[in-house]
Amino acid sequence: MSIGELTIEDAAEKxxxxxxHFTCFVWFRQSDLDDAxxxxxxxxxxxxSGLLDQSNAEAVEKELEPFTEGDDPDVVVxxxxxxxxxxxxxxxxRVFRHGQITEAFTKYHELSERLxxxxxxxxxxxxxxxxxATIENxxxxxxxxxxxxxxxxxxxxxxxxxxxxHRCGEIENRDDGGGYPSEEALKEAFKALGLEHVGN
Numbered sequence: 001m002s003i004g005e006l007t008i009e010d011a012a013e014k015x016x017x018x019x020x021h022f023t024c025f026v027w028f029r030q031s032d033l034d035d036a037x038x039x040x041x042x043x044x045x046x047x048x049s050g051l052l053d054q055s056n057a058e059a060v061e062k063e064l065e066p067f068t069e070g071d072d073p074d075v076v077v078x079x080x081x082x083x084x085x086x087x088x089x090x091x092x093x094r095v096f097r098h099g100q101i102t103e104a105f106t107k108y109h110e111l112s113e114r115l116x117x118x119x120x121x122x123x124x125x126x127x128x129x130x131x132x133a134t135i136e137n138x139x140x141x142x143x144x145x146x147x148x149x150x151x152x153x154x155x156x157x158x159x160x161x162x163x164x165x166h167r168c169g170e171i172e173n174r175d176d177g178g179g180y181p182s183e184e185a186l187k188e189a190f191k192a193l194g195l196e197h198v199g200n
Contacts, residue, residue, distance in 0.1 A: 133178025
């Protein structure tokens with residue numbers, strides 16, 4: 001059961017000191033804290049994370065940012081090396097201060113509750129990431145075609161617009177990495193948009 005599916009009291013009890021149960025893990029900041037067992041570590045994304053995890057991670061970071069300020073903050077941004085994915089990033093959150101649940105953990109629990117109900121924290125941000133990734137993927141998918149045509153600066157955006165109107169399945173998000181259209185669909189778009197061949 002995830003943190004967001006528990007009451008805040010049960011979530012706090014479960015979370016505090018969770019890092020002690022991580023496999024093959026050393027938290028170097030532990031030695032700097034008198035209350036290390038009152039803290040929890042939550043990872044939000046890693047080097048190979050998809051767009052959704054990246055978007056949610058940024059949303060969480062924005063919400064927790066006020067708690068990172070001051071000389072004795074209740075939230076600290078963490079980045080730890082990992083053998084499989086290079087690094088994992090997230091936050092350490094003080095769950096209890098003087099025996100009371102902190103506002104920082106309360107906020108994190110609220111975000112976790114939202115994610116338990118619906119997987120996207122910021123629809124606008126996620127949609128923008130999907131769009132930008134698809135634009136990059138269009139440029140990548142058209143690597144051969146690009147050599148055959150005289151292309152305007154915004155050609156990828158034009159192709160995206162045409163595909164969204166005529167071949168929308170070609171720009172559907174794949175594996176949470178944006179849309180990746182086929183070369184056949186790109187040729188259709190180039191022709192329909194009247195993009196000129198090199199030398200014409």
